[in-house]
Amino acid sequence: MERMRIGFGFDVHAFLEGRKLFLGGVEIPNEKGLAGHSDGDVLIHAISDAILGAAAEDDIGTHFPDTDPTIAGIASERILAHVTALVAEKGFHIVNIDTVIVCERPKVQPHREEIRERIASILGIGKDRVSVKGKTTERLGFTGREEGIAAYAVCLLDRT
DSSP, X not given: OXXXXXXXXXXXXXXXXXXXXXXXXXXEOOSOEEXXXXXXXXXHHHHHHHHHHHTTXXXXXXXXXXXXXXXXXXXXXXXXXXXXXXXXXXXXXXXXXXXXXXXXXXXXXGGXXXXXXXXXXXXXSOGGGEEEEEEOOTTOHHHHTTSEEEEEEEEEEEEO
């Protein structure tokens, strides 16, 4: 039986007036938040999908469908905690997470350490095993036009 598994996650959400902006479980000061059935935390969604992918457990849309009114507005931290428990039940532990947040604004760097700490706390791993990077698209595409934010994540799992 193989021990190591890698997963890849991606998510994107459009900006929306009247919502708070959450990235990695941290509220970020911004004029707009992100649209979504949950709190719209695009980074946590990408991480959750990377973890689920590594464990071959479908995606967050399967586990938390946007057609379920009982989870409307759910904190994405709850999604990530559920995903983490699910893979632990399958005998996996998270080795590390590597992420990229793609946006022109807000700038990621001033919030990077707090985001890393929050994600590590939710996952129950050391901050030294969580990487968060911010990138722009040099004003190209929907992120460059500041219409939304995209996030990418990879996760390495190991069987315990």
